[in-house]
Amino acid sequence: MELLIGSHVSFNKKTQMLGSVLEALSYKANTFMFYTGAPQNTTRVEINDDITLQAKSKMLENNIDINKVVVHAPYIINLANSKNEQFNIEFLTQEIKRVSKLGIKNLVLHPGSHVGLGVETGINNIAFCLNKVLEENNDVNICLETMAGKGTEIGRSFEEIKSIIDKVDNSDKIKVCLDTCHLNDAGYDVSNFEQVLDEFDKIIGLEKIAVVHINDSKNKIGSNKDRHENIGYGTIGFDNMLKIIYNSRIKDVPKILETPYIGVDDKYPPYLFEIEMIRNKKFNDKLMDSCSSYYKKD
Numbered sequence: 001m002e003l004l005i006g007s008h009v010s011f012n013k014k015t016q017m018l019g020s021v022l023e024a025l026s027y028k029a030n031t032f033m034f035y036t037g038a039p040q041n042t043t044r045v046e047i048n049d050d051i052t053l054q055a056k057s058k059m060l061e062n063n064i065d066i067n068k069v070v071v072h073a074p075y076i077i078n079l080a081n082s083k084n085e086q087f088n089i090e091f092l093t094q095e096i097k098r099v100s101k102l103g104i105k106n107l108v109l110h111p112g113s114h115v116g117l118g119v120e121t122g123i124n125n126i127a128f129c130l131n132k133v134l135e136e137n138n139d140v141n142i143c144l145e146t147m148a149g150k151g152t153e154i155g156r157s158f159e160e161i162k163s164i165i166d167k168v169d170n171s172d173k174i175k176v177c178l179d180t181c182h183l184n185d186a187g188y189d190v191s192n193f194e195q196v197l198d199e200f201d202k203i204i205g206l207e208k209i210a211v212v213h214i215n216d217s218k219n220k221i222g223s224n225k226d227r228h229e230n231i232g233y234g235t236i237g238f239d240n241m242l243k244i245i246y247n248s249r250i251k252d253v254p255k256i257l258e259t260p261y262i263g264v265d266d267k268y269p270p271y272l273f274e275i276e277m278i279r280n281k282k283f284n285d286k287l288m289d290s291c292s293s294y295y296k297k298d
């Protein structure tokens with residue numbers, strides 16, 4: 001099977017998923033991920049079925065498998081904190097409905113931060129909410145993302161993810177999203193990715209991996225920072241990134257770039273050129289030049 005590579009793309013009120021597909025195609029991607037609204041808030045628009053239909057036929061036309069497309073839940077949702085429990089459950093329930101209406105299977109979710117309540121309480125809160133949210137039958141998987149361990153983030157280890165999964169009744173619906181920057185920052189040596197996968201397989205099981213976020217890291221292993229870097233420009237490095245991306249044990253899993261925009265005021269998306277260097281397996285050490293000459297308005 002062909003490499004499934006794409007990036008985070010935008011989703012706006014007017015063009016919705018059609019805009020997302022077109023943006024992905026502009027990067028020569030064959031998969032993509034989007035937030036159904038701004039990632040930092042929970043304001044969401046009604047999904048327009050006409051646009052969804054157009055988006056789906058665009059995908060079909062371009063051999064994009066909708067089953068591999070990903071939605072990311074807003075990161076301010078914090079299931080580990082029982083304070084906004086009712087709102088979180090309602091929002092996530094609605095979000096699953098939107099994702100289902102779009103015909104998408106995978107919803108990535110940050111497990112949450114325990115904000116001083118302690119890991120165990122945090123995990124119990126997360127599992128409680130997931131059980132509520134998964135009560136109704138639906139065809140959407142929640143993909144818990146592995147986190148960098150910044151602050152009181154839960155999901156910094158495979159063991160933490162596993163203990164959430166173990167507490168969910170409908171655990172078939174729980175999958176995992178690996179994030180290479182987060183793994184590195186949490187202390188996993190992704191330069192030996194085979195070993196990381198062995199460990200994941202032992203604790204959770206490789207079949208649970210539904211999405212991989214492909215990011216280099218600005219910080220060294222174990223820093224608990226979570227700052228993404230462009231592919232080959234960070235501490236993980238281009239060769240290690242390629243080994244992860246082309247690892248045969250995760251070959252059917254969509255790889256999604258969430259690397260930073262580049263240039264003054266973060267003007268240019270790097271994805272067209274990052275995808276190109278990944279496909280060519282050849283590092284582009286002039287990413288900024290490539291982007292600025294390509295996107296420069298005349």
Ligand code: FE
Nearest residue numbers: 072108110145
């Ligand atoms: Fe994320």
Ligand code: FE
Nearest residue numbers: 145179213258
């Ligand atoms: Fe991520």
Ligand code: ZN
Nearest residue numbers: 181182226228
């Ligand atoms: Zn991150």
